[in-house]
Every structure is written in structure tokens, then in C-alpha cells.
Amino acid sequence: MDVLVIGGGPAGTTAAALLAQEGWQVMLLEKDSHPRFHIGESLLPGNVAILKQLGVLEQVRDIAVHKPGADFTGPDGITHNFPFATALGTTPDYAFQVLRSQFDELLFANCVAKGVDARQQHQVISVAARNDGAHLVVYTDTRDIKHAVVARLVIDASGRDALMAKQQGWHQPSRRHASAAVFGHFRLAQPRQGNLEGNISVYWFEGGWIWMIPLPDGVMSIGAVCCPSLLKQRHTNLETFLRHILAGVPDTATRTADMVALGPVHATGNYSYQSRYSHAAGVLLVGDAYAFIDPVFSSGVYLAMNSAVACLAPARAWLRGDRRQYRRATRRFTTRVDRKMGAFAWFILRFTTPAMREMFRNPRNDWRVRQAVVSMLAGDGDGSADIRTRLRLFRILYMGYRLRRGLSSWRAWLLRRKNRQVVFQDETILH
Numbered sequence: 001m002d003v004l005v006i007g008g009g010p011a012g013t014t015a016a017a018l019l020a021q022e023g024w025q026v027m028l029l030e031k032d033s034h035p036r037f038h039i040g041e042s043l044l045p046g047n048v049a050i051l052k053q054l055g056v057l058e059q060v061r062d063i064a065v066h067k068p069g070a071d072f073t074g075p076d077g078i079t080h081n082f083p084f085a086t087a088l089g090t091t092p093d094y095a096f097q098v099l100r101s102q103f104d105e106l107l108f109a110n111c112v113a114k115g116v117d118a119r120q121q122h123q124v125i126s127v128a129a130r131n132d133g134a135h136l137v138v139y140t141d142t143r144d145i146k147h148a149v150v151a152r153l154v155i156d157a158s159g160r161d162a163l164m165a166k167q168q169g170w171h172q173p174s175r176r177h178a179s180a181a182v183f184g185h186f187r188l189a190q191p192r193q194g195n196l197e198g199n200i201s202v203y204w205f206e207g208g209w210i211w212m213i214p215l216p217d218g219v220m221s222i223g224a225v226c227c228p229s230l231l232k233q234r235h236t237n238l239e240t241f242l243r244h245i246l247a248g249v250p251d252t253a254t255r256t257a258d259m260v261a262l263g264p265v266h267a268t269g270n271y272s273y274q275s276r277y278s279h280a281a282g283v284l285l286v287g288d289a290y291a292f293i294d295p296v297f298s299s300g301v302y303l304a305m306n307s308a309v310a311c312l313a314p315a316r317a318w319l320r321g322d323r324r325q326y327r328r329a330t331r332r333f334t335t336r337v338d339r340k341m342g343a344f345a346w347f348i349l350r351f352t353t354p355a356m357r358e359m360f361r362n363p364r365n366d367w368r369v370r371q372a373v374v375s376m377l378a379g380d381g382d383g384s385a386d387i388r389t390r391l392r393l394f395r396i397l398y399m400g401y402r403l404r405r406g407l408s409s410w411r412a413w414l415l416r417r418k419n420r421q422v423v424f425q426d427e428t429i430l431h
């Protein structure tokens with residue numbers, strides 16, 4: 001077999017479908033079975049082109065809520081809207097909010113339609129390199145029976161399980177961003193009104209930030225990302241804890257007053273990390289299997305699908321047996337993936353600082369920096385030279401705000417430093 005893909009999420013299904021479309025023989029193994037719950041429902045305008053390339057754009061439109069932009073509300077209660085229509089560059093003026101159970105099932109079905117040997121409830125256990133450059137992949141099937149298969153190329157898209165990175169000792173948790181998220185699906189939470197109905201809403205609160213994502217059929221995905229010290233103080237169950245956070249912010253308190261949980265409230269912690277390497281001989285890491293950054297700008301699915309598209313060039317080179325081209329292509333692949341992620345990471349790391357809050361609260365558009373920020377939010381932060389220059393300008397302005405807010409910036413820095421030292425060895429705080 002040419003390619004074995006581990007994981008049937010957005011990254012794995014994108015890589016598998018596009019390679020099968022080119023005529024390679026592809027097998028995809030997914031340990032779960034679709035439809036299954038998954039967090040990560042708010043897509044970016046950057047996703048639209050990839051969905052088109054996969055041939056599923058209209059199908060996704062049919063199951064999605066139209067997302068015209070994002071709004072951010074500070075502790076002063078003032079909301080600022082960032083419509084994608086104001087972005088610089090050429091990204092579409094909309095994105096989608098999707099139920100991941102439906103979205104991932106659709107992408108998986110697309111793989112099957114493209115000729116991928118895609119199997120569910122098949123879990124990869126180990127991957128071992130052979131002398132001839134191929135890999136021996138061991139997996140279990142639906143009845144837990146072990147099998148082995150030889151693949152010329154392995155694409156690891158196992159998400160936050162990060163199978164290869166953990167197996168190889170490449171997995172590096174981010175010390176700079178220790179947070180945890182508490183989230184669930186709810187009914188009877190109020191969306192925004194009028195043409196902002198499909199917006200994602202983001203709220204700052206003292207211990208982190210809150211998201212509200214409107215999904216089809218009146219469902220709302222609601223969650224809070226908070227610092228570990230806040231989660232450690234929790235004495236109630238997760239749903240009560242989340243409700244308590246929502247009640248502390250006037251606007252979310254109003255919007256969620258009547259909400260009813262549709263299922264259990266989940267928690268996940270310690271979640272930012274990056275693998276030391278994005279590839280090895282005959283192995284490519286894509287999506288969360290390579291790296292994961294805080295989801296405040298809804299970047300995860302876009303970064304995952306973008307890295308799957310970016311891995312096509314090295315994949316082709318390896319399959320053609322052109323080792324020199326493979327080395328070149330993997331370098332370009334890593335640069336492209338890291339640059340995309342870096343365009344979000346700078347903002348994410350500073351998102352909860354007083355200076356950044358103030359800048360989002362007073363979003364001036366001098367030199368069109370606000371529009372450049374919208375481009376970043378659309379997934380185009382590494383786009384044209386014009387956008388990159390304006391984002392650099394934003395960073396300079398940020399430094400100015402930081403200096404002006406010296407004392408509060410310093411206090412926030414101390415808090416972040418303290419949080420970095422909290423390690424989630426006690427997993428019970430997440431249950």
C-alpha cells in the first residue's frame with residue numbers, strides 16, 4: 001500500500017482524500033466511529049478554499065451555520081464586531097459553524113467516495129520503520145484483533161493523541177500556555193441578533209475567556225478556557241462550574257439564563273504542545289498530531305486541513321522515491337505549517353494580557369491595522385506582504401499599550417508565570 005493515514009478527523013480525511021484523488025492507494029484508520037462528538041466547531045474563511053478543493057463545499061454549506069465574523073466583549077461589557085468582510089486580501093467574507101459529528105462524518109464519507117480504504121473502529125497501536133524505508137503499522141480491528149500492514153508512507157493525523165510524536169519522544173507540552181477548557185452543547189442559549197446571528201462570541205473574564213458558537217438546530221456550543229489555578233479552586237461539578245463562570249459576565253449571564261445542557265459538560269487540560277519534528281523518513285505529522293495552540297481564534301480545524309494540503313508535496317516526492325526532493329519538500333512543509341501557526345500564536349499568547357484587551361476594546365483602524373487583524377482572524381495572517389506589515393505595526397502599537405499599562409501588565413505576567421508552574425498531574429481536576 002502507498003499511504004496509511006492514522007486518524008479520520010479533518011486533517012486525516014483531507015490528506016487521504018486528496019492523495020486518493022491523485023491515484024495513490026490510501027488506507028485510513030479511525031479508532032472511533034462517526035458520527036462522534038468532537039470539539040472545534042467554528043471554522044475560518046481560510047477553510048472555504050480547502051472544502052472546495054475537496055469537492056464538499058456545498059455539502060458543508062447545507063449542514064452549517066453561516067459565520068459572518070467574530071465579536072469580542074471586554075470586562076466593560078462593550079462588544080466589538082470583527083466582520084470577515086472587512087479583511088484585507090482575498091479570503092471569503094464568511095466561514096461556517098459546524099457540528100463536528102456531522103462535519104467529520106461528511107469528510108470521512110468523502111474519503112470513501114474518493115476510493116480511500118477508510119475503516120472505523122480500527123486503532124493504530126504502533127508504527128515501526130523498516131530497513132527498506134517503508135513502515136510496519138500494527139492496528140486492532142472492530143473485534144480487537146491485531147493486524148499488521150506495510151505502508152510506504154505514514155501520515156499521522158491522530159489529533160491530540162499525537163501517536164507518533166509521543167511514541168518517538170518528540171512531544172513537547174507548551175510551558176508558556178497552560179490552560180484548561182470546560183465546554184458543552186446547550187439549547188435555549190440566545191444567539192446574536194440580525195445579521196450577526198452566526199457570529200462566534202468571545203468574552204474576556206478575570207480567569208480566561210468564554211466562547212459561544214451557534215450551531216444548527218438552535219444548539220449552542222459554550223465553553224470557557226481558564227487558567228489552571230481557577231480550575232483548581234472548583235468544588236462543584238463541571239456544569240455548575242461553567243454556569244458559575246457564565247453568570248459572572250453580564251452578557252453571557254443574560255444569553256444563557258434559560259439554557260439547558262444537551263449532554264455532559266467536558267473538560268480538557270494542558271493542551272498546547274508542539275512536536276519537535278514534523279516529519280521523518282516516510283512519516284509526516286499533520287494537524288493536532290503535530291501541534292496544538294489555544295483555540296481562541298478558532299484556528300485548529302483550518303490549521304489541521306491546511307497542513308494536510310501542505311503535506312501533499314513531500315508525500316508525492318516520497319512516493320516517487322525522490323529522496324532529495326522529499327528533503328526539500330519537507331523543509332518547505334514545516335516552514336509553511338509553522339508560519340501559519342505562528343501568525344496566530346503571537347496573538348494567542350498575549351490574548352489575555354491587559355494591553356491586548358485594551359486594544360480589542362479600542363479597535364482603531366489607523367494604517368488599516370484593524371483590517372489586518374481581521375485577516376489574521378480569517379486565517380490570512382501570513383498572507384500578503386501588506387497584511388504582514390500591518391500586523392507588525394499592530395505589534396509595535398501593542399508594545400506601546402503595554403508600556404502605558406506597566407503595572408497591570410506586570411501583574412498579568414506574574415499570574416501567567418504562576419500558572420505555567422501548575423502542572424496537571426492531578427487529572428481529577430478535569431472530571
Ligand SMILES: Cc1cc2nc3c(=O)[nH]c(=O)nc-3n(C[C@H](O)[C@H](O)[C@H](O)COP(=O)(O)OP(=O)(O)OC[C@H]3O[C@@H](n4cnc5c(N)ncnc54)[C@H](O)[C@@H]3O)c2cc1C
Pocket residue numbers: 006007008009010011012029030031032038039040041042043122123124125157158159160161163181183223268271286287288289295297298299300301302304
Ligand atoms: C476546547 C477546544 C476548543 C476548540 N475550538 C475550536 C474551534 O472553535 N475551531 C477550530 O477550528 N478548532 C477548535 N479546536 C481545535 C480542533 O478541535 C482541532 O484543532 C481539530 O479537530 C484538529 O483536527 P485533526 O484532524 O488534527 O484532529 P482530530 O479532529 O482530533 O482527529 C483525530 C482523529 O484521530 C483519531 N485517532 C487518534 N488516535 C488514533 C489511533 N491510534 N488510531 C486511529 N485513529 C486515531 C481520533 O479518534 C480522531 O478522530 C478546539 C480545541 C479544543 C480543545
